[in-house]
Amino acid sequence: MTTQHREEEWVPPGIDTTKPSSSRTYDYLLGGAHNFQADRDAAEQAEKIMPGIRNVARLNRAFLGRVVRTLMDLGIRQFLDIGSGIPTVGNVHQIAGEIDPRCRVVYVDRDPIAVAHSKMLLRTSENATIAHADFTDPDGVFADPDVRRLDFGAPIGMLMVAMLHWIPDASDPHALLAEYRRRVPAGSYLAISHMVSDRDSDRINSAVGTFNLARGNDQATTRTYREVETMFGDFELIEPGLVGCALWRPGGPGDISDDPNANTQLYGGVARKVAG
Secondary structure (H helix, E strand, O other): HHHHHHHHOOOOOOOOOOOHHHHHHHHHHHHOOOHHHHHHHHHHEEEEEEEOOOHHHHHHHHHHHHHHHHHHHHHOOOEEEEOOEEEEOOOOHHHHHHHHOEEEEEEEEEEHHHHEEEEEEOOOOOOOEEEEEOOOOOHHHHHHOHHHOOOOOOEEEEEOOOOOHHHHHOOOOOHHHHHHHHHOOOOOOEEEEEEOOOHHHHHHHHHHHHHHHOOOOOOOEEOOOOHHHHOOOOOOOOOOOOOOHHHHOOOOOOOOOOOOOHHEEEEEEEEOOOOO
């Protein structure tokens, strides 16, 4: 079977695969197989400007794994992963399920291809599902029947990993985040990783500009450390705070790159909702 035929099996009708998407480009950078030529071209263009971008993607995925394990240690048994993209090795339900098979995971994504493939992957799972919804519509997210499978009377681990830099300032991500924080119960956690432009800003902005030219409507926005820090609102950051993703509770030498720029290209943190 040709690659084109294999791709067509999991592409919903009406999707223009000649335009790259953030979720499929990220899948390619992680070594996944669920991407198209346009996604690969966009990633490789950015890689010419930022040669360590694959390493950054790997470090971000490792950060996600450590966050899930940490939250499981803190008693969290349900996760809402917003902007989850296409499931690849080391996804949330796989990590959580190894620790407690009863853990509930709901993925949320606006990309119909990411949703279609996730549904196929999760069709035999009793405790993991995906909702086709958009972060910029909190009412739609929380009203989705799959999201309602979570118990909103118990703490939730809300994950927004390498997602918020795809939300433009015009959409007012800080106001949207305030709504998400309001809707989860006390004891819940919010995990964020985000491109930070304070360091090596010329190179980062050049790479982001290349991505944006190729993507059309799917545009990335870099933000400062302080702008990302304020996204946690009144949630209390747990140790070690907002740091380079590779430096967030590394478990071993493999979690930290020899390239110091890769370690701090994305910053990540986890914060807890103390009051109801």
